[in-house]
Amino acid sequence: MSQMLAVKTENLGRVYQIKRKRGESGPTTLVALEGVNLEVRQGELFGLLGPNGAGKTTLIKILTTLLTPTSGRAFVDGIDVVENPQEVRRRINMVSGGETCGYGLLTVEENLWMFTQFYGLDFKTARERIQYMLEVVGLADRAKTKVYHLSTGMKQKMNFARGFLNDPQILFLDEPTLGLDVQTSRILRDFVKRWVRERPGKTILLTTHYMVEADELCDRVAIIDQGRILACDTPANLKKRLQGASVFKLQTTPLDTLEHFKQLPGVTQFAGHRRNGHTELNFILEDENALVKVLDAVQAKGGHLLSLEKREPTLEDVFIHLVGRGLSDEESPPERIL
Amino acid sequence: MATQVLQRETWRESLRSLKVATWLGWQIESNWTDPFLFAVYSLIKPIAGAMILVVMYLVVSGGQTGNPIFPYIYLGNAFYIYVGSVLMGISYAIIDDREHYGVLKYIYVSPIQVYFYLLGRGVARTLTGTIAVIITLAFGVVVFKLPVNFLAMNHALFWPVFLIGLVGLALIGILLAGVTLITARHNYFIGEAVAGALYLLCGAVFPLDVLPKFLQYIGLGLPMTYWLEGLRRAMLGTSASPLLAPFSNETILIILFSSTLLVGLISLSFYRWCERRAKEKGLIDMQTMY
Numbered sequence: 001m002s003q004m005l006a007v008k009t010e011n012l013g014r015v016y017q018i019k020r021k022r023g024e025s026g027p028t029t030l031v032a033l034e035g036v037n038l039e040v041r042q043g044e045l046f047g048l049l050g051p052n053g054a055g056k057t058t059l060i061k062i063l064t065t066l067l068t069p070t071s072g073r074a075f076v077d078g079i080d081v082v083e084n085p086q087e088v089r090r091r092i093n094m095v096s097g098g099e100t101c102g103y104g105l106l107t108v109e110e111n112l113w114m115f116t117q118f119y120g121l122d123f124k125t126a127r128e129r130i131q132y133m134l135e136v137v138g139l140a141d142r143a144k145t146k147v148y149h150l151s152t153g154m155k156q157k158m159n160f161a162r163g164f165l166n167d168p169q170i171l172f173l174d175e176p177t178l179g180l181d182v183q184t185s186r187i188l189r190d191f192v193k194r195w196v197r198e199r200p201g202k203t204i205l206l207t208t209h210y211m212v213e214a215d216e217l218c219d220r221v222a223i224i225d226q227g228r229i230l231a232c233d234t235p236a237n238l239k240k241r242l243q244g245a246s247v248f249k250l251q252t253t254p255l256d257t258l259e260h261f262k263q264l265p266g267v268t269q270f271a272g273h274r275r276n277g278h279t280e281l282n283f284i285l286e287d288e289n290a291l292v293k294v295l296d297a298v299q300a301k302g303g304h305l306l307s308l309e310k311r312e313p314t315l316e317d318v319f320i321h322l323v324g325r326g327l328s329d330e331e332s333p334p335e336r337i338l
Numbered sequence: 339m340a341t342q343v344l345q346r347e348t349w350r351e352s353l354r355s356l357k358v359a360t361w362l363g364w365q366i367e368s369n370w371t372d373p374f375l376f377a378v379y380s381l382i383k384p385i386a387g388a389m390i391l392v393v394m395y396l397v398v399s400g401g402q403t404g405n406p407i408f409p410y411i412y413l414g415n416a417f418y419i420y421v422g423s424v425l426m427g428i429s430y431a432i433i434d435d436r437e438h439y440g441v442l443k444y445i446y447v448s449p450i451q452v453y454f455y456l457l458g459r460g461v462a463r464t465l466t467g468t469i470a471v472i473i474t475l476a477f478g479v480v481v482f483k484l485p486v487n488f489l490a491m492n493h494a495l496f497w498p499v500f501l502i503g504l505v506g507l508a509l510i511g512i513l514l515a516g517v518t519l520i521t522a523r524h525n526y527f528i529g530e531a532v533a534g535a536l537y538l539l540c541g542a543v544f545p546l547d548v549l550p551k552f553l554q555y556i557g558l559g560l561p562m563t564y565w566l567e568g569l570r571r572a573m574l575g576t577s578a579s580p581l582l583a584p585f586s587n588e589t590i591l592i593i594l595f596s597s598t599l600l601v602g603l604i605s606l607s608f609y610r611w612c613e614r615r616a617k618e619k620g621l622i623d624m625q626t627m628y
Contacts, residue, residue: 016620061620064447068617089449090347101440103362105369117358118448120350162444 006077006170006203007040007063013071014058014227032058033227036072040205040220045196047218048207049315055227056207057096060174063205064094076170092170095163097178100155104148108139108158111147112165119166126165133161136191138184153180160188164195173206177213185213193217211316223319230322235315242313242321246288249311250281252303262324264297266290271326278306284313284321352451359458363427366434367462384419384470385477391415391543392482403482407544410578412484414542414566416474420467420507421536421562426529427463428456428511432518436625443623452613453606456515460508486573495587496572499594503565506598513605516612520621536562545579554581561601564594 014033020026033055040046048056061067062074065085074081076088102111109130116126134140137157147155160176173192177185193216196204208214214221215235222232231238245268258272261281269284283294288310298305320326368376395411402408436442445455478484510532517528537543539553540562546554557563558581567582568590577583585593616622 061623066443066446066617066622067620068614086348086449089447092447094444094447096443099440101444103365103439103441106362106365110365114358114362115444115448117354118445118450120354120449166448 004042005039005075006042006044007038007046007205008075008078009036009038009059009063009072010074011072012036012038012059012062012069012074014055014062014067015070031227033062033069036224036227036229038222038229038232040203042203043196043201044219045193045204045206045217047214047221048205048224049209049211049214049221049319050207050224051209051319054209054224056209056224057174058227059224060094060096060172060205060207064092064172065089091168092172093163093166093168094172094174095160095176097156097160097173097175097180099159100152102147102155102158105146107144107146108134108150109143111158112162115162116165121166129165129167130161133164136164136187137161138187153184156180157184157188167199168202170203170205173204175207175209177208177210189213189217211314211319215315221315223315223322225319225323231318238315238318239313242284242317245313245321246283246285246291247311247313247317248281248283248285248291248294249307249309250283250294250298251306251308252279252281252298253306255279255298255301255303257301260301261294261297264290264293266293269321269324271320271324273326279303282317282320282326284317348451351449352454355450355452355454356458356461359431359455360461361458363431363459363462364465367466380466380469381473384416384474387419388412388415388474388477406574406576406578408482409478409484409486409574410545410570411543412478412482413475413486413570413573416471416478417566417569418537418542419470419474420464420504421542422529422533423463423467423470424460424504424507425511425514425533427467428460428508429514429518429529431456431459432515436623440625446622453512453609456512457508460511464504464508492572492575492587495568495591498591499565499568499572502591502594502598503562503569506561506565506594506601509598509602509605512609513601516605516609519609519616520612520619536560539563541566541579541582545581547579547581559597561594561597564590564597568594 012033013031013035016030016032018026018028018030020028036055036059048059050056058067062069063076063081065081065088068082077091079087081088103114106114112130112133113126116129121129130143131140134143137160139154139157139161142150142154147158150158156179163171163173176192177188180188192204192206196202206213206217218235220232220234221238223230223238231241254274254277258279258281261267261270261272261283266286267283267290268286270282272279272281274280285291285294295305316326391411395408396403399405399408432442435445446452475484475486479486514529514532521528539549539557540560541557546557546563549557563582567577567579568587571577571587571590582590
């Protein structure tokens, strides 16, 4: 069974030790992953959706042999990542978004060529793949430019290109579009989708905290928060969990406290935050009748309604439904968030 | 059959790692915008380094370059250039790749053989070190009439000693790379600290005999001591260290080989241990910003 899986984890856990100075209080451990059981099938474009600090990167680091788990086991293409890391590395590659790595004194082409050689690509294949990937990311005219002359976004694009050079069996993309402009993000998302569709059997495990990215790209999505997998299914099936529920987004004039909205009758889940001088409130209601109580509560708090939108459930709503806060919210207690 | 295929793949990866890392190391080393400045720097730095020691010696000895201790000091100092170059070249590769260029994790995710990668990164520094050693020696022969005849020296002793010593230095470099991998704050100083300690303990600029007894024992346990002694004997035909004088040339070579082997085993095992610790503590891709 595990032969059919690109990635499999069994009760995977990772605890970081936190060094504290003498007299400094606070926890001495941080649980980054706890009891993670995950199965990613070969040929899937699988998404890990969760907020910052949910454990997505830790999981990717373990699967790419950069970090050892503190409990449980992980397999990539059926190979134990701890027992045989070299064999795992022959089949994978990874890209971390938001990074500007690279040898500044080498040209873009030289940086990429170096990595093709680590993977043992012959000269012709290496040149063809570099040329192709540079065209994909829009850096073809920068091939001979030294990396220290590139902008941050261009360096990120080069790093993205590097991840595809060896045509890996399993590719790990850790927030690949983080910090990139909208147009570039769309181009890269389209390419990711095409890459996996045109290569049957190749697998991508993508982490993101962009709900749209997970929804648009992934065959299946696992929602992760505080080191635990909360749900795993196709985006459509995840959203079906909210079938029958009414999802509303309200914008009001700034409100001081929001905690009481959770207590209102008919409110299944609620998340809210201040944004650009107004307050945004996201409600999952048992039915539309509960909206009257919500509007009354807004008025009672001295707020004025700026906009009201009823919409189809998104993955963010599923996340709010499971966790009780939004993907972009901080992981602090509700009263601090609000 | 499967094992043979795997072994072949491992060798291919090792050669690739060595080749690409050597190329990369050279790109970094030769990254001078002005070749003329690079040439001047290559010439002046080793000569200035040697002159500091020579002037100190001349002041202390009252200008006696005929004393056998002078070529002893000069040769030891010249070849010691390799110690800094090779040790730093290899251990700094970890700092450069992790802290400066931020690529260590991508290198670690690719199927490289890390020992060969590190050795490759040291090759360029060894080459630039060789240029510096040759310039220093030539300067000593021409200016200070150093009694070295490159054609008439004991080549049968020189070349094995020279090459084994370089391998030993590279292996110590791997050990330091391991320390660097698991060290956050002080990793920039480790190479310099070890090179400084070896300068004192392996008889680079004065015979071990002048050290306290317990430091002599440490010195006698270091392969670099026999490396420098072997090079001096091959080039000068004699030794100025009464402590090492009883050893024949063959004995020096055997001790050098054995101690290098031992250092190699310790270094490679230690690096693997450090790598395991780094993975446990999540240090492979750590960027301290120190």
